Amino acid sequence: MIWFGSWHLFRPNLDAQVGSGLRLAAIAASSLVLLIVSFLAHESWPAISSLGSRMVTDASWHPSAKASEGTFGMWPIVVGTLVVTGGAVMLASPLGVVSAVFAEFYAPPHVAVMFRGLIELLAGIPSVVFGLWGLMVLAPLIARVSPPGQSLLAGVVIVTLMILPTVMLVTGSALESVPRERVRGAVALGMGRFAVIRHVVIPGARAGIVTGMLLGATRAMGETMAVLMVCGNVVKIPRGVFDPVRTLTANMALEMGYALDLHRSALYTSGLALLVTSMGLVACAQWLGRES
Amino acid sequence: MKSTSRVQLPTSGGQGELAVTVVMWLVASLVAMILIGIVGDLVWHGIGGLRWSFLADSPARAGRSGGIAPILVSTLLILAIAMAVALPLGLAAAIGLSDFSRRGGAFASIVGRTLDVLAAVPSIVFGLFGNAVFCGWMGLGYSLLAGGLTLACMVLPILVRTIEASLRSVPDDYRVAAASLGISRTRATWSVLLPRASAGIVVGWVLGIGRVLAETAALLFTSGYVDRMPRGITDSGRSLSVHIYDLSMNIPGGTANAYTASLVLVGMLLLINGMTRVTVHVCLRGSGASE
Numbered sequence: 001m002i003w004f005g006s007w008h009l010f011r012p013n014l015d016a017q018v019g020s021g022l023r024l025a026a027i028a029a030s031s032l033v034l035l036i037v038s039f040l041a042h043e044s045w046p047a048i049s050s051l052g053s054r055m056v057t058d059a060s061w062h063p064s065a066k067a068s069e070g071t072f073g074m075w076p077i078v079v080g081t082l083v084v085t086g087g088a089v090m091l092a093s094p095l096g097v098v099s100a101v102f103a104e105f106y107a108p109p110h111v112a113v114m115f116r117g118l119i120e121l122l123a124g125i126p127s128v129v130f131g132l133w134g135l136m137v138l139a140p141l142i143a144r145v146s147p148p149g150q151s152l153l154a155g156v157v158i159v160t161l162m163i164l165p166t167v168m169l170v171t172g173s174a175l176e177s178v179p180r181e182r183v184r185g186a187v188a189l190g191m192g193r194f195a196v197i198r199h200v201v202i203p204g205a206r207a208g209i210v211t212g213m214l215l216g217a218t219r220a221m222g223e224t225m226a227v228l229m230v231c232g233n234v235v236k237i238p239r240g241v242f243d244p245v246r247t248l249t250a251n252m253a254l255e256m257g258y259a260l261d262l263h264r265s266a267l268y269t270s271g272l273a274l275l276v277t278s279m280g281l282v283a284c285a286q287w288l289g290r291e292s
Numbered sequence: 293m294k295s296t297s298r299v300q301l302p303t304s305g306g307q308g309e310l311a312v313t314v315v316m317w318l319v320a321s322l323v324a325m326i327l328i329g330i331v332g333d334l335v336w337h338g339i340g341g342l343r344w345s346f347l348a349d350s351p352a353r354a355g356r357s358g359g360i361a362p363i364l365v366s367t368l369l370i371l372a373i374a375m376a377v378a379l380p381l382g383l384a385a386a387i388g389l390s391d392f393s394r395r396g397g398a399f400a401s402i403v404g405r406t407l408d409v410l411a412a413v414p415s416i417v418f419g420l421f422g423n424a425v426f427c428g429w430m431g432l433g434y435s436l437l438a439g440g441l442t443l444a445c446m447v448l449p450i451l452v453r454t455i456e457a458s459l460r461s462v463p464d465d466y467r468v469a470a471a472s473l474g475i476s477r478t479r480a481t482w483s484v485l486l487p488r489a490s491a492g493i494v495v496g497w498v499l500g501i502g503r504v505l506a507e508t509a510a511l512l513f514t515s516g517y518v519d520r521m522p523r524g525i526t527d528s529g530r531s532l533s534v535h536i537y538d539l540s541m542n543i544p545g546g547t548a549n550a551y552t553a554s555l556v557l558v559g560m561l562l563l564i565n566g567m568t569r570v571t572v573h574v575c576l577r578g579s580g581a582s583e
Binding site for chain 1: 301406
């Protein structure tokens with residue numbers, strides 16, 4: 001406010017030029033989104049125009065460079081993405097909210113600091129390293145119960161760990177932003193610790209918690225390497241948690257290297273669908289953030 | 293700051309309170325134990341192969357033996373390219389958003405929101421984009437340059453948003469004081485605001501480095517798989533993360549070296565992270581800031 005009130009105090013010429021250069025940089029950076037959408041749309045167009053709904057309705061996924069020779073049914077892969085994402089969000093949300101409440105209200109200060117440090121460490125571990133751990137430790141563990149181990153369950157567990165920091169950190173800042181007067185008032189009324197959290201803090205932070213879940217879902221859906229390494233990548237609708245699945249992201253990573261023409265274009269179409277869905281989720285999160 | 297805003301809730305209560313407290317501690321220790329398990333597993337299996345020759349030698353037998361020297365070089369080249377492109381553009385965009393557009397105005401708000409959307413684009417989609425634009429349309433093929441440019445696009449929103457936030461956190465008094473001295477806004481930004489926000493800029497930069505080093509999916513089909521020493525930035529090269537993926541998925545018997553390479557990668561990330569914390573600490577102390 002003050003800054004703009006004093007605009008006239010500065011030498012106008014130089015500042016106007018520098019300003020428009022810098023704003024141009026900002027526009028260039030944000031117009032990358034448009035560039036990405038339009039390049040993906042351009043690459044997807046052959047598949048969209050010649051295959052259309054066949055990409056969902058075809059009975060199987062045996063793609064080829066020509067429309068007449070292959071089948072392009074990505075439905076089982078779409079289902080794979082949905083169940084991995086849904087499962088991870090369902091597991092990570094309660095874990096993330098409980099972890100955030102723990103760090104905010106239950107842990108002694110030094111434990112809270114250590115716990116947050118650990119969660120930040122978890123957030124910094126690269127996706128391939130999670131994949132390696134899942135492949136070497138988690139999958140053999142699951143295989144003892146029901147082979148082959150590389151399964152939907154392994155994918156859900158790994159992705160849960162990967163999105164847990166997102167859910168916890170966003171929830172944590174929402175918990176902090178609940179007005180302290182409200183919390184103190186509830187304490188003054190004689191409410192117990194959990195009662196305050198359940199009836200005052202959590203309802204006050206609801207928008208933030210949902211935002212955390214949405215952002216977690218976005219990350220889960222876009223996650224590639226760890227999922228590719230632990231899910232088994234069989235194109236089939238899973239019948240149970242021990243069945244292998246393939247997600248859209250894993251499908252792209254596996255096949256982009258050799259895909260040609262229409263096959264390649266179909267992969268770009270799945271990328272475009274993924275992109276539009278995650279943009280929608282982020283828009284929802286932004287809208288919620290504005291409400292609160 | 294946190295300790296003053298923290299409200300001490302009553303700890304006494306009935307059996308229900310006790311049960312909830314126990315559940316809280318159980319969940320937190322479960323999360324902590326899994327994390328310690330992952331890091332412990334990495335160190336346990338990886339530390340044995342970690343010696344100087346592993347860093348200095350070329351991979352042999354598709355990576356089963358030998359080291360990772362060319363892969364480290366490729367990784368650093370990709371990082372350098374990504375940062376050389378993204379940092380100047382990101383810095384300029386951040387300054388444009390924080391100090392050369394109206395606060396809370398339509399421009400800053402729309403551009404900012406768009407950047408947040410860009411930050412949420414899945415990395416594999418950046419890979420598709422990079423493959424179509426840099427490898428195909430611009431004719432770079434599978435190369436370190438194409439990979440670096442793809443990652444530059446990917447880290448750009450993170451850089452802009454963190455640098456912008458650190459510029460905004462500089463108190464307006466500095467701007468008013470600069471204005472009252474009659475120096476230009478450009479000059480004020482360059483000599484007052486940027487030095488004052490330097491700690492935040494370093495943090496944003498390091499976050500970006502972390503993202504680039506950890507990235508795999510966007511590089512699979514932009515910088516390629518070749519594991520020999522790159523002859524230049526238009527040559528194809530394999531990053532450390534792609535190497536880990538290849539060793540663990542496609543090379544039977546590559547696990548031991550995959551673990552050691554993972555340990556090197558995580559070690560690099562932790563080292564950079566630690567160095568940043570120290571830098572920020574020193575910077576804040578040096579500038580006499582009270583935060």
